Every structure is written in structure tokens, then in C-alpha cells.
Amino acid sequence: MLEITNLHVHFGVIHAIKGISLTVNDGEIVTLIGANGAGKTTTLRTISGLKKPSEGTIFFDGRDITSLSAQERVKLGISQVPEGRRVFSSMTVLENLELGAYLRKDRDGIAKDLDMVFERFPILAERRKQQAGTLSGGEQQMLVMGRALMSRPKLLCLDEPSMGLAPLLVQEIFDIIKDINEKGTTVLLVEQNASMALQIAHRAYVMETGRITLSGTGSELMQSEEIKKAYLGG
């Protein structure tokens, strides 16, 4: 579904991504783990079109999307949940979700998906008229995930969904990601919480300072001594 080849990204003179290649197949959960500053978020921003690569190609569903705008990529079915729960704070929960369906014209389909989101996140239904900025951290995370689902994505990219959440909530968020995937959405998950991410991922890539240093299935990497030492705390 997603195929990245030899991707390079620069910020001015800083070479942030140094030639990475990665693939996400239909129906998979693929996770990209690594320490702070490894380039995970930049990779996601390049996939969604917020950042232009200096070299390399990105193919989505067999089509070269490297030069497409963020808007066109959303239209093709790539949806990204950005890092740090970027809700539209002074807009209501409902307005946030409606914006998720910004490019869709099928009113009936949107209404149906809204029901689906409210079913998956009942707390959002309760708070639909409330300003998004007044929600708790966990609720905001659910809102941005629901908002991303409203575009009916083929590929859902999540950036650090567990960041700053209580352990119980983290578990809940990961269960939801797994469930979204089982219902047919391909997931690319960027995480610092490697153990949780590896548990639900089919395949994983490890990133270090702009390069991919390891890859394999989730369980393979969980067994790997290197990973245990570096990311799983022994």
C-alpha cells in the first residue's frame, strides 16, 4: 500500500532523514520505533505531505505521490493523527469531527461514520457540544483518532498516540488501534513506547538518527537482544 524508497529530508543544512526505505502492506499494522529525535515524526510528516523530501519517492496504492499536496493525499486515503493531540481547541467536538470529513461530500456516509466514531468513543458523543480544548488528554487523543477516521482512510498514520497518557489509557488506545486495524484500516504507528507498539504490530522498523537500523516482525524484534537493551528496558 505504501512504499517509500531512499527518502531524504533536510531542514536547511540539517540532514534529518538519510535515505530510508520502508513498506506498509495492505491490512498491516507497521510500527516505527526509535528514540527522540530519530526522525520518526519527520517521516510521518513527509508521508502526509506537510514536509517535502529532498530526495526519494513515496508510492501509495501504486501511484507516485511524492509531489502531491497534503490535501490530495488526504483525498487518496492517507490520514494522519499528529503528535501531541492537535485538536482545534476552541471548536466543539462535533465540529472537530466534521472537519475530519472535510473533503467528503456523501452526507449519508458522513452521518454513518459519525455514528461509528461515537459508538467507538462514547465519551465523545457525550461531549459533542463541548469545546475540544476542555477535554482531558485521553479524550483529546480519542477525538483526534476519531477525527482521522472521519476521512475514511485506507492508511491511518498515528504519531505517538500514547504520549503523556496514563498506563490504563495507553492500553485502551492500543486496543482501539488494533480494533481499527481488524476492521480493515492499514496502520502506520510511530511510537516511543516500543513494547506496546511491538505487541500489536505485524512488522516493525527501528529508526536511529535518520536511518532505519533494524526491521522485522513485531515478535522478532521483541526477542532481539539489541531491542531489549535499547528500548524495552533490559
Add this chain to the structure above:
Amino acid sequence: MEQFLQQVINGISLGSIYALMALGYTMVYGIIKLINFAHGDVYMIGAYVGYFCMTNLRLGFFPSLLISMLVCAILGVAIEKIAYKPLRNATRIAVLITAIGVSLFIEYGTMYIASPNPRSYPRLTGFMAKSYQVGGLTFSAQQILIIIITVVLMILLQLIVKKTRIGKAMRAVSLDRDAAQLMGISVDNTISFTFLLGSALAGAAGILVGIYYNSINPLMGMMPGLRAFVAAVFGGIGIIPGAMIGGYFIGLVEVMVSGYVNSMFRDAVVFAILIVILIVKPSGLLGKETREKV
């Protein structure tokens, strides 16, 4: 007391014009964090287009109003596309200086084309030339017209911003540009639309001030532009209802100072207010204190 109420009426009329202009400042600031110093000149162009429609084309007031708004909307979008869009990733000071350049270009371009001499607006006729006495107060038809048109435009603006798809996109882009792009919102189109709305309101303000004060000239946008800017800051820059309140407030202050103190002091007082706000509550009357993220 009667004199005071009369001043209030005058202040609200003048404040309506400032409010219409302040809305343009505040919306543009909200979306691209730019104080668009050319905004006062769009208002001047609105006054000239209205003058041209009413004298040369002999159109009535309302068609002239619509044409002014339309021409200014197009002008606003053109200014953004030509002057500001290429600087989307430039420093804010670069864009600000460009805005001053655009302002001077429009002012002196208009002088070159339309001559620097002031022109007087045609007299309104029929019911629009009347004035009405209620109690001891005098309402001129122009004042009533200004107040009603302003209120109608503000209601329309609120409906667009709150209810329509593009209005929601505007709010989303001004809250979080990256997240808005991830929704599939085109930032460029949204910015253009913001300039379109703000400039159309400035065009309306221009023709309204033309019928109110009768005299227009190519530099007429400078001081009202700055006062409207103060109004936007007073209400909380980036906040639409703040600009409305700020506009009326500055209008009232100006009229009261002219009426009870000395009209030479009016701008001194307006800018003193700006300084006080910037010291006491820089985020403005309706602004929330935002903490810088660390």
C-alpha cells in the same frame, strides 16, 4: 444629557465603520499573523469605487455598495496572491514591510490615476437625505443606514464563519495550520477567502464613510486604518467579536474626546489606549492569555 446621547449616536455610526475595518485586520491576523497595513487603502479604494459608481455611472447607493465590496474583495485577493503569498515562509518582519510597501503603492498609485485632490461624494436623495428627530435627538438617514448595513454585514459574517464549510476551514487554519492541512483543507484557498471577506467589508466601510463625511482622498485610509487596527488590538487581535466591540469603542472614544475635550486630542487618546492595552492586557479585551510552550 441630550448632547451626550447625540454623541453616542455619532460614536456608534463612526464606530461601525471602524468595526467593519477592524474585522479585516483581525481575520487576516488570525490566519497568517500579519498586520495587513494595506487594509486601510483597500477601504480608500472602496470609497473611490463607490464615488465612481455613483457619479460617473449614476448608480444608486445599494448597487454601488455591492460593486465596491466586489472590487475590494478582488483587490484583497490579488494583494495576497501577488505580495504576501510568495513570502509564506519568510520572516514576519519581511511580510510586514511588504504590507507597508503595498499600502504606499496603492496610495500613490491612486494619486497618480485619480489625482491627489479630495473629491466630494454626491448628495444622497430621497429618504436617504432626510434626518429624523426622536425626542431631542437627531438621527441622519446616513447614520441609520451605516448602523443597519454594518449590523447586517456582521451577522452575515458570523453565519459564514460559524456555519459554512469554508468558515470552519478558516477557523481551523487559524487555530492550527498543520492539523488543518491534515484534514485536507487547502491553506492557500482559505487564506484567499479570508482576504476576500475582510476586503469586502473594508470596501463597504469605504463607501459608508464617503456618504457620511462626503469627502474622500487617496490618503484617507491611513488614520482610520490605524484606528481600526487599535480597535482590533483592543478587542483581542484574531478574535472576530473583539474587533466588533473594539470598533464601536474606538468610535465612541473618538467622538467623546472630540466633543468634550478637543478634537486635536482624539488620536492621542486612541493611541494612548493602544499603549495601555499593550502594557496591561496585550491579548486584548476578549483574548485569552496564552502561555508560550516550552
